[in-house]
Amino acid sequence: MPDPRFPVEHFPALDASGLFRSAFVRRIPGIDVAHDKAEVLKRLDAAHREIRTRLGMGDGPLLTAEQVHGNEIAVIDGPTKSDQPFGACDGMITNQSGLALGIYVADCCAVYLVDPVTPAVGLVHSGKKGTELEIAGIALDQMAARFGSKMSSMIVQLSPCIRPPHYEIDFAATIVQQCRDRGVPQIHDSGTCTACDLDSFYSYRAEKGRTGRMLALLGLR
Secondary structure, three states, X not given: OOOOOOOEXXXXXHHOXXXXXXXXXXXXXXXXXXXXXXXHHHHXXXXXXXXXXXXXXXXXXXEEEOOOOOOOEEEEOXXXXXXXXXXXXXXXXXXXXXXXXEEEEOOOEEEEEEEXXXXXXXXXXXXXXXXXXXXXXXXXXXXXXXHOOOHHHOEEEEOOEOOOOOOOOXXXXXXXXXXXXXXXXXXXXXOOEHHHOOOOOOOOOOOOXXXXXXXXXXXXX
């Protein structure tokens, strides 16, 4: 029987090469999340840490972004030994192994960017504003500039996120097009809507802001 305390989604497109560890931690039952974001993340922290450990991503640092709905990207190109939040940014790229990138979402899209050739990875938070500012495309451009990644080698995966008719725009479709316009051949999106399944996902829109956060995780082995 599946463990309800381990509600983790995996993406075959990211797992296929064996070079990456990735996961999308969905709604965790039994935790009161009807609070502001800071309190919610505090309440979810123990469960998220346990899940990271079970995924084999608990030994190294967890690097997160402040998530200000912009398009700034933090570049991690050297060793990092401790958990670290990056202020005033909404995404991270790295060519370092032994660490995990983390993005928290509750309707916005976590966009996983992987280059199995260099190798290198990126993880960005792209909601309505971030998509308008082309954060996923900017992260791809920076992976090319900083790590030598080729668009023809890149793989992009979109997490579950809110979609019409529960939201007025389909920003997931725009993210796909932004990546396609840069020449990325492999773009994957399950089409899952977070607001459609509150048993499995948190939804900021459907729950009027008083909800938890899913955790997107990505790292190089």
